[in-house]
Amino acid sequence: MHKKLTNKTYSYWLMAPGLTIYIIIFAIPTLASFYFALTRWNLIDAEFIGLANFKTFFSQRNTSIALGHTFIYAFGTCLTKVVLGLLIATALSSRMVRSRTYLKSLIYFPTMLSAVAVGITFSALMHPTTGLFNQVLGLFGIEKVKWLTDSKLALFSVMGVDVWKGIGTSVVIYLAGLGAIPKDYYEAAALDGASSTQQFFKVTLPLMVPSINSVLTLSLIGGLKSYELLWTMTEGGPGYATEILGTVTYKLFARGNYGIATAGNVIMFVIICAIVFPLNSYISKKAVNL
Amino acid sequence: MVKKRSVWSKLGEALALLVTIGTHWVVFYFILINACKTKAEAARLSLTLPTEWNLFENLSYVWNYNNHVFLRAFLNSVIITVSTIVILVLVSSMTAFVMQRRGGRLTQASDKIVLAGLVAPLSIIPTYWMLSQLHLANTIPGLVLVEVAIMFPFSTMLYKGYIASLPREIDEAAIVDGCGPWRLFFRIELSLLKPITATVVILRSTVVYNDFINPMYFLSGSKSTTVQLCIYTFQSAFSTDWGHLFAAIVIVSLPPVILFLALNKKIMEGVTMGAVKG
Known part of the structure; x- marks a missing residue:
C-alpha cells in the first residue's frame, strides 16, 4: 500500500479517544502529582512548600511504620505466591x-x-472468641489466638488471606508454562538417570523463568498497590499494626491533607518503579542466558 | 513411557482432595450456612445447620434495608461495569489497531506512554483533582473514566499482540473495495477481534465489579454507592448481625460466581494470555 493510503487507513483519529482519556485521567495527574506533592494543597489553592510534605511523611510515626509494612506485605505475599504457587502447580x-x-x-x-x-x-x-479458627484450635486444646487484634500477628493474618485469595492466578499461569515444556525433555533427563528432584531443578525451573517473571511482577505490583483486604479486615489497626502506604494515604485524603497524601502517591510511584523495572530486566537477562 | 500410578501418588492426591475441604469448602460452606441463620444463631459463627432456615428473611431484609439502598447500589454497579467495559473495549482496540499497523514517531511515543501505565500506579489525589476540574468528581461517569484509564494500558497491549497476528491483507482487500478507516475498523476488524474481546470483557468486568478502592475515593462525597461499598458499610451498620451480612455477601458474589461456573475454561485461558503479553 502507498504510504498516503496507509496513513489514511490507520488514521490517528482512531487513537484519539483512548489516548485522550488515558492522558487526561492518568498521565497528567501522574505528572501533576510531582508538583502537588511539594505544596500545601486544598484542591483549589496550592502553596509551594518544598519538601516539607515528604519530611512530615517520613517523620510521622504512622506513615514511617506504614512504609516498612508495605515492604513486608508486598514481598511476603509475593514470595509465597511465587514459591508455593510453583510447588502446587508442579504437583498438579x-x-x-x-x-x-x-x-x-x-x-x-x-x-x-x-x-x-x-x-x-x-x-x-x-x-477472637467465637471464630472458627479458634474453635478448631480449641479442639486441640490450643489457646485462643488473636488473629486480627494482636498487633504482632495481624499483618501476617491478612497476608495469609491475601495469599489464599490470590494464589490461584499464579497456579494457573504456572500450569500453562509447565504445559508448554516438551515432554521429551523429561524423558531424555530420565534416561540419563536424573531423579525427579534433579529434573525439577535442571529442566523445569530454568524453562519456567518467563512464567516466574510474570507471577513475580504481577504479585509484587499487586502487593505494593492493593490494600482492600487490609482496609476491610483491620482498617490499619490495631494501633498502627497493619498500616501500609495505601491505608495512610486514604486516611490523609479523608482528613483533607491533600498535599501529604499526594506525597504518599509519589512515594508509592517511586517505590514501584524502582523495584519493578530493575527486577524485570535482571530476570529477563537471566532468561536469555539459559 | 506410561508409568503405572503408584500407591503413593494415589494417596497424595486423595490427601490433596481432603485438604481442599479444609482450605476452601469450609469457607464457602461457612458463608452459605450463616446466610441461612437467624441473628442469634449466626452470632455463634459456627458450622452447625440452622435450626430455623432464615435465608429468605435475611435476603428480604437486605433488599428492603434503608430504602432499597442495596438495589440502587446493585444498579450502579451494573451501570459502572457495563459502561466501563464497553468504553474500554472500543477505545483500547481502536488505539491498538493504529499502534500496531502504523509506524512513525507519534505511534512510538504513545506506545511508550501506554507501556509506562502498565507499572505505574494511579496518582489518586491528583486524579481526583482533575475530575473535580472537569466537574466529574464524585459522579459515576467520573469513576467510569478512571476505571477505563487504569485498565487502558493492559488491554491495549493485549489487543496489540492479537492484532499483530491478523494479516494485513484483509485490511488491504477492504480498502481496495472502498472501505474507509472507520468502516474498516468497525465492520471488519472488530469482528476479527472477538476472541480477545471476550477475554477482556470476562476478566475486566469482574475486576470493575469487585473494585472497592476506586469507588471509595471517587464516589466519596456522593450519594451513589456500589455493591462493594455497600457491604463494607453493612459491616459496621449490621455489626454482629452476621446472618444479614452473609446474605448480602452471597448476593454480591453471585454474578462473578455464575460467570466463573459458566466460563471457567475461557477465564483460565485469559489469565495466562494476559500474563504472557503483559
Whole structure:
C-alpha cells in the first residue's frame, strides 16, 4: 500500500479517544502529582512548600511504620505466591493427577470473589472468641489466638488471606508454562538417570523463568498497590499494626491533607518503579542466558 | 513411557482432595450456612445447620434495608461495569489497531506512554483533582473514566499482540473495495477481534465489579454507592448481625460466581494470555 493510503487507513483519529482519556485521567495527574506533592494543597489553592510534605511523611510515626509494612506485605505475599504457587502447580501438572481441572478451578475460585467479601468472611473466621479458627484450635486444646487484634500477628493474618485469595492466578499461569515444556525433555533427563528432584531443578525451573517473571511482577505490583483486604479486615489497626502506604494515604485524603497524601502517591510511584523495572530486566537477562 | 500410578501418588492426591475441604469448602460452606441463620444463631459463627432456615428473611431484609439502598447500589454497579467495559473495549482496540499497523514517531511515543501505565500506579489525589476540574468528581461517569484509564494500558497491549497476528491483507482487500478507516475498523476488524474481546470483557468486568478502592475515593462525597461499598458499610451498620451480612455477601458474589461456573475454561485461558503479553 502507498504510504498516503496507509496513513489514511490507520488514521490517528482512531487513537484519539483512548489516548485522550488515558492522558487526561492518568498521565497528567501522574505528572501533576510531582508538583502537588511539594505544596500545601486544598484542591483549589496550592502553596509551594518544598519538601516539607515528604519530611512530615517520613517523620510521622504512622506513615514511617506504614512504609516498612508495605515492604513486608508486598514481598511476603509475593514470595509465597511465587514459591508455593510453583510447588502446587508442579504437583498438579503430573500426568497422574486425575482431579487436576477440579483442583485448579477450586484454587482459582477465590480470585473471582471481591476483597470486601473475602475480608468480611475471614474477619468472622478469625473472630477472637467465637471464630472458627479458634474453635478448631480449641479442639486441640490450643489457646485462643488473636488473629486480627494482636498487633504482632495481624499483618501476617491478612497476608495469609491475601495469599489464599490470590494464589490461584499464579497456579494457573504456572500450569500453562509447565504445559508448554516438551515432554521429551523429561524423558531424555530420565534416561540419563536424573531423579525427579534433579529434573525439577535442571529442566523445569530454568524453562519456567518467563512464567516466574510474570507471577513475580504481577504479585509484587499487586502487593505494593492493593490494600482492600487490609482496609476491610483491620482498617490499619490495631494501633498502627497493619498500616501500609495505601491505608495512610486514604486516611490523609479523608482528613483533607491533600498535599501529604499526594506525597504518599509519589512515594508509592517511586517505590514501584524502582523495584519493578530493575527486577524485570535482571530476570529477563537471566532468561536469555539459559 | 506410561508409568503405572503408584500407591503413593494415589494417596497424595486423595490427601490433596481432603485438604481442599479444609482450605476452601469450609469457607464457602461457612458463608452459605450463616446466610441461612437467624441473628442469634449466626452470632455463634459456627458450622452447625440452622435450626430455623432464615435465608429468605435475611435476603428480604437486605433488599428492603434503608430504602432499597442495596438495589440502587446493585444498579450502579451494573451501570459502572457495563459502561466501563464497553468504553474500554472500543477505545483500547481502536488505539491498538493504529499502534500496531502504523509506524512513525507519534505511534512510538504513545506506545511508550501506554507501556509506562502498565507499572505505574494511579496518582489518586491528583486524579481526583482533575475530575473535580472537569466537574466529574464524585459522579459515576467520573469513576467510569478512571476505571477505563487504569485498565487502558493492559488491554491495549493485549489487543496489540492479537492484532499483530491478523494479516494485513484483509485490511488491504477492504480498502481496495472502498472501505474507509472507520468502516474498516468497525465492520471488519472488530469482528476479527472477538476472541480477545471476550477475554477482556470476562476478566475486566469482574475486576470493575469487585473494585472497592476506586469507588471509595471517587464516589466519596456522593450519594451513589456500589455493591462493594455497600457491604463494607453493612459491616459496621449490621455489626454482629452476621446472618444479614452473609446474605448480602452471597448476593454480591453471585454474578462473578455464575460467570466463573459458566466460563471457567475461557477465564483460565485469559489469565495466562494476559500474563504472557503483559
